[in-house]
Amino acid sequence: xxxxxxxxxxxxxxxxxxxxxxxxxxxxxxxxxxxxxxxxxxxxxxxxxxxxxxxxxxxxxxxxxxxxxxxxxxxxxxxxxxxxxxxxxxxxxxxxxxxxxxxxxxxxxxxxxxxxxxxxxxxxxxxxxxxxxxxxxxxxxxxxxxxxxxxxxxxxxxxxxxxxxxxxxxxxxxxxxxxxxxxxxxxxxxxxxxxxxxxxxxxxxxxxxxxxxxxxxxxxxxxxxxxxxxxxxxxxxxxxxxxxxxxxxxxxxxxxxxxxxxxxxxxxxxxxxxxxxxxxxxxxxxxxxxxxxxxxxxxxxxxxxxxxxxxxxxxxxxxxxxxxx
Amino acid sequence: xxxxxxxxxxxxxxxxxxxxxxxxxxxxxxxxxxxxxxxxxxxxxxxxxxxxxxxxxxxxxxxxxxxxxxxxxxxxxxxxxxxxxxxxxxxxxxxxxxxxxxxxxxxxxxxxxxxxxxxxxxxxxxxxxxxxxxxxxxxxxxxxxxxxxxxxxxxxxxxxxxxxxxxxxxxxxxxxxxxxxxxxxxxxxxxxxxxxxxxxxxxxxxxxxxxxxxxxxxxxxxxxxxxxxxxxxxxxxxxxxxxxxxxxxxxxxxxxxxxxxxxxxxxxxxxxxxxxxxxxxxxxxxxxxxxxxxxxxxxxxxxxxxxxxxxx
Amino acid sequence: xxxxxxxxxxxxxxxxxxxxxxxxxxxxxxxxxxxxxxxxxxxxxxxxxxxxxxxxxxxxxxxxxxxxxxxxxxxxxxxxxxxxxxxxxxxxxxxxxxxxxxxxxxxxxxxxxxxxxxxxxxxxxxxxxxxxxxxxxxxxxxxxxxxxxxxxxxxxxxxxxxxxxxxxxxxxxxxxxxxxxxxxxxxxxxxxxxxxxxxxxxxxxxxxxxxxxxxxxxxxxxxxxxxxxxxxxxxxxxxxxxxxxxxxxxxxxxxxxxxxxxxxxxxxxxxxxxxxxxxxxxxxxxxxxxxxxxxxxxxxxxxxxxxxxxxxxxxxxxxxxxx
Numbered sequence: 001x002x003x004x005x006x007x008x009x010x011x012x013x014x015x016x017x018x019x020x021x022x023x024x025x026x027x028x029x030x031x032x033x034x035x036x037x038x039x040x041x042x043x044x045x046x047x048x049x050x051x052x053x054x055x056x057x058x059x060x061x062x063x064x065x066x067x068x069x070x071x072x073x074x075x076x077x078x079x080x081x082x083x084x085x086x087x088x089x090x091x092x093x094x095x096x097x098x099x100x101x102x103x104x105x106x107x108x109x110x111x112x113x114x115x116x117x118x119x120x121x122x123x124x125x126x127x128x129x130x131x132x133x134x135x136x137x138x139x140x141x142x143x144x145x146x147x148x149x150x151x152x153x154x155x156x157x158x159x160x161x162x163x164x165x166x167x168x169x170x171x172x173x174x175x176x177x178x179x180x181x182x183x184x185x186x187x188x189x190x191x192x193x194x195x196x197x198x199x200x201x202x203x204x205x206x207x208x209x210x211x212x213x214x215x216x217x218x219x220x221x222x223x224x225x226x227x228x229x230x231x232x233x234x235x236x237x238x239x240x241x242x243x244x245x246x247x248x249x250x251x252x253x254x255x256x257x258x259x260x261x262x263x264x265x266x267x268x269x270x271x272x273x274x275x276x277x278x279x280x281x282x283x284x285x286x287x288x289x290x291x292x293x294x295x296x297x298x299x300x301x302x303x304x305x306x307x308x309x310x311x312x313x314x315x316x317x318x319x320x321x322x323x324x325x
Numbered sequence: 326x327x328x329x330x331x332x333x334x335x336x337x338x339x340x341x342x343x344x345x346x347x348x349x350x351x352x353x354x355x356x357x358x359x360x361x362x363x364x365x366x367x368x369x370x371x372x373x374x375x376x377x378x379x380x381x382x383x384x385x386x387x388x389x390x391x392x393x394x395x396x397x398x399x400x401x402x403x404x405x406x407x408x409x410x411x412x413x414x415x416x417x418x419x420x421x422x423x424x425x426x427x428x429x430x431x432x433x434x435x436x437x438x439x440x441x442x443x444x445x446x447x448x449x450x451x452x453x454x455x456x457x458x459x460x461x462x463x464x465x466x467x468x469x470x471x472x473x474x475x476x477x478x479x480x481x482x483x484x485x486x487x488x489x490x491x492x493x494x495x496x497x498x499x500x501x502x503x504x505x506x507x508x509x510x511x512x513x514x515x516x517x518x519x520x521x522x523x524x525x526x527x528x529x530x531x532x533x534x535x536x537x538x539x540x541x542x543x544x545x546x547x548x549x550x551x552x553x554x555x556x557x558x559x560x561x562x563x564x565x566x567x568x569x570x571x572x573x574x575x576x577x578x579x580x581x582x583x584x585x586x587x588x589x590x591x592x593x594x595x596x597x598x599x600x601x602x603x604x605x606x607x608x609x610x611x612x613x614x615x616x617x618x619x620x621x622x623x624x625x626x627x628x629x630x631x632x633x634x635x636x637x
Numbered sequence: 638x639x640x641x642x643x644x645x646x647x648x649x650x651x652x653x654x655x656x657x658x659x660x661x662x663x664x665x666x667x668x669x670x671x672x673x674x675x676x677x678x679x680x681x682x683x684x685x686x687x688x689x690x691x692x693x694x695x696x697x698x699x700x701x702x703x704x705x706x707x708x709x710x711x712x713x714x715x716x717x718x719x720x721x722x723x724x725x726x727x728x729x730x731x732x733x734x735x736x737x738x739x740x741x742x743x744x745x746x747x748x749x750x751x752x753x754x755x756x757x758x759x760x761x762x763x764x765x766x767x768x769x770x771x772x773x774x775x776x777x778x779x780x781x782x783x784x785x786x787x788x789x790x791x792x793x794x795x796x797x798x799x800x801x802x803x804x805x806x807x808x809x810x811x812x813x814x815x816x817x818x819x820x821x822x823x824x825x826x827x828x829x830x831x832x833x834x835x836x837x838x839x840x841x842x843x844x845x846x847x848x849x850x851x852x853x854x855x856x857x858x859x860x861x862x863x864x865x866x867x868x869x870x871x872x873x874x875x876x877x878x879x880x881x882x883x884x885x886x887x888x889x890x891x892x893x894x895x896x897x898x899x900x901x902x903x904x905x906x907x908x909x910x911x912x913x914x915x916x917x918x919x920x921x922x923x924x925x926x927x928x929x930x931x932x933x934x935x936x937x938x939x940x941x942x943x944x945x946x947x948x949x950x951x952x953x954x955x956x957x958x959x960x
Contacts (some may be wrong), residue, residue, distance in 0.1 A: 056864060058860055058863060058864055060854075060860070086866045086868070087866070088866075089863075089864060089865060089866030090865045091865065091866070092864045094864065094865075095861070095864040097857050097861060098857075099857065099861070100751055102856060102857035102858060103858055103860070104858055104860045104861070105858040105859040105861075105862070105876055105880070106858070106880070106884070106955070106956055107879060107880055107953075107954060107955060109955075109958075114864075115904060116867060116875070117865045117866075117867070120865065120867045120868060120871070150955045150956070152956055161704070166865075185924070222863065229831075362773060371890075374828055431692045437776040447894065458648075460650065463647060463651070463773070464651045464654045465890060465938055467651050467891060467894065467936070467940060467943060468651070468654075468658070468894070468939075469894035469897050469898055469932075469936060469939055470646075470894060470895065470898055470936045471897070471898025471899075471902070472897070472901070472902055472916065472931065472935045472936075473658075474664065475916060475920050475928065476928055476929065477662065477666075478920075478931050479670070479920050479923060479925065479928060480662060480663070480665065480666035480667075480670045481667070496793065524666075552780045555782070556780070556781075556782035556783075559782055559784070559897075560783075560902050562782055562783055562836055563902065563905075564901075564902065564905060564917055564920065565920070565921060566920065578784070582906075585789065587791055587792055587796055588843065589794060591795070592792050595788055596789070598791065599782075599784070599785040599788050599789075600785070602781075602782055602785060603782065603785045606780045606781060606782065607777045607780055607781065609780070610777055610780035611773075611777065614773060616927065618792060
């Protein structure tokens with residue numbers, strides 16, 4: 001098996017505040033191989049965006065990485081010095097944020113924002129900078145004239161594409177995306193996603209894609225991580241998970257999304273709300289809302305159990321429990 | 326600017342991702358006490374209120390009595406010395422607290438109330454009324470305050486009531502914009518629509534339904550205004566306007582300046598009331614600053630705690 | 638473009654409002670202050686006296702509206718009447734203007750620079766020592782009335798230490814010239830007044846700049862800047878700082894009114910013969926025409942600065958050009 005591009009081990013992110021310390025990401029581990037498309041799904045507040053920023057080393061106070069490793073191309077980014085980290089930013093991995101309207105500097109033109117990136121990492125002549133900027137814009141289907149445009153002058157879809165173009169300035173090996181399609185209408189979403197997939201195929205970069213939209217994940221990702229309350233609930237290959245979700249939460253998520261083509265069935269949501277992470281419960285975090293809860297679930301916090309190719313954090317799959325049942 | 330500080334839930338975020346932290350209600354008092362600035366400000370104000378309420382208990386002499394030798398330096402008998410006509414400075418300072426505080430509070434309350442009425446009416450009425458009122462507010466905000474104060478005071482007889490009137494005229498617009506924004510943001514909430522449907526009159530809706538939701542913003546406005554009122558009142562009296570012999574710190578400052586106290590070697594006569602004004606202003610300012618922090622967690626002091634990093 | 642027309646509109650409306658305030662006040666205030674004051678005027682240019690009578694409504698038997706229009710016409714032609722000494726109001730003001738302009742102008746620029754740099758720096762290095770001490774200290778210092786700062790400075794530096802002169806704008810007996818010694822004299826006299834103003838103004842500005850910076854830093858595009866690997870200083874100024882200042886340029890200009898008010902008190906305290914001192918003496922002598930002329934000039938000064946700030950914002954912030 002080839003060396004993973006990204007190896008996250010036991011990553012823990014805490015928010016250190018006056019009121020309480022909140023563990024938003026609790027010992028999360030996963031790997032991403034070269035060219036792989038990894039989807040991370042979960043409801044709001046489950047910690048997926050925090051996880052993303054923890055991996056990308058973009059947390060701001062009061063958020064802080066308090067444990068674990070993020071080994072990217074052999075280097076642990078958590079322990080990397082500021083200057084070295086700055087050096088690999090954008091060249092080896094880049095980030096696409098949720099709302100381009102907020103993520104692009106409103107006072108600078110698109111071209112200027114491309115330019116300062118290119119200038120920050122090496123000396124290119126003005127001509128080379130312009131050439132590269134035009135190139136990446138062409139990749140996403142934006143006319144070169146828009147280098148002079150300001151973010152507010154572009155449509156929502158164009159802005160997101162401009163952000164993606166910017167992320168590809170150095171053709172990095174990993175692109176981290178935080179819900180880049182949430183701010184778009186369905187048609188623009190579809191067009192953007194297929195564009196992203198095309199680019200991935202042509203340029204060969206890996207993608208970590210955070211979203212709450214199961215349909216996007218099912219269609220485009222190779223593997224999927226389901227997060228709940230700061231922990232990984234299930235990690236599996238996409239086709240396997242959608243065919244046979246293992247964790248009760250994953251099942252609940254899939255049941256809550258209608259299928260356009262499948263038989264008509266009743267939509268079932270998941271009752272209840274996620275736990276307060278300032279005071280996490282002992283035992284399984286999903287137990288209060290689980291349709292298959294067992295007495296042991298309330299006192300014993302499950303670890304991740306291997307089930308074939310996948311991993312599940314559920315006592316249903318614990319060896320001793322399985323035998324007992 | 327500020328949100329309802331008694332909310333029982335706060336969102337912790339670093340700007341992009343948020344995590345909900347639930348707090349039991351009723352911890353407001355403890356939060357205030359934990360914030361050092363709020364405590365300091367509250368202590369200062371409480372002391373002032375006490376001195377204003379019971380000056381007779383603390384002041385050593387009758388503030389108006391002129392039987393002492395003039396221009397004395399501080400001594401054990403006269404901790405802050407005496408004035409040019411032989412009055413004890415300390416006693417004057419203590420007895421002046423009451424009127425100074427009363428004037429400040431009266432003006433702040435009236436001005437905040439006016440601000441609120443105009444701001445919320447503008448937000449609620451919308452349309453032309455809103456445009457006109459906003460224009461009026463903007464105009465008043467640009468007009469320079471002290472020049473206007475001086476101009477108005479020149480026409481009125483000197484005295485405390487004139488002082489209060491001119492201060493209200495120049496301060497009412499101060500917070501009107503913020504209150505209007507808040508009003509705009511809740512204008513279309515369900516409970517207001519319900520009140521309209523019930524047929525309640527607009528004034529009722531404004532006073533009984535809208536205003537109670539803005540209590541923390543009103544409190545913050547009041548505090549912010551008080552800081553300025555303290556300074557402007559004293560400055561105006563320092564220049565000799567609005568005085569007619571009442572016992573206020575500003576009047577003391579005026580008298581001291583007229584007698585060239587600083588140069589004449591009797592500095593405390595001028596510095597003491599000045600320091601008192603500064604202290605009162607600082608008390609309000611501290612509370613105001615703390616209110617900003619409590620309402621907007623992003624502004625709070627950030628703790629940089631170095632935790633030992635767990636290895637993989 | 639619509640942004641600019643709106644701001645110019647506000648400029649004109651406020652100017653008109655200030656002129657109208659000057660017209661209304663004498664008529665609305667109780668008592669007959671104006672009549673008494675104008676009665677003391679002797680040996681006054683008749684045209685000027687007539688203009689004043691129209692402005693104040695004294696000895697005038699016309700419809701108020703007619704008086705109002707005539708008054709406005711007088712203002713537009715520069716006829717603001719005369720002071721109690723018979724000197725035209727505007728020329729009196731113009732002679733004192735440069736001193737205040739120098740004092741306030743220099744002070745504002747210095748305060749702006751200090752305030753911006755300190756505000757940006759303290760917000761950028763949150764949790765550092767600078768952030769813990771500087772903002773609350775400056776906020777409190779800026780809530781101290783400016784005259785107290787002045788009093789303290791006078792007491793410490795002029796009375797006790799005797800390092801700097803006590804008042805006025807240059808030493809008695811010195812003849813104004815452009816010589817180094819005279820300029821040095823002027824600077825020495827201006828130092829304490831300027832320092833008082835700078836302390837208070839910079840304090841205000843640091844606080845608001847820091848708060849805006851903190852909000853800006855939390856914005857996503859600053860995070861993107863970090864993600865792109867831009868140098869810290871680049872992000873601090875080019876992404877965060879610039880975006881934090883611009884929306885507040887107009888607010889800063891509006892604070893000028895407060896600074897001008899503070900300058901009045903300071904000039905009185907230091908016997909510095911600028912517009913502020915003129916305003917003070919006018920108020921003690923009940924020279925209403927002079928006071929109203931000064932009020933107008935002060936308002937105009939603030940309005941011009943606000944307009945300049947609006948223009949700058951329109952030029953520098955691309956978002957306003959579309960609106």
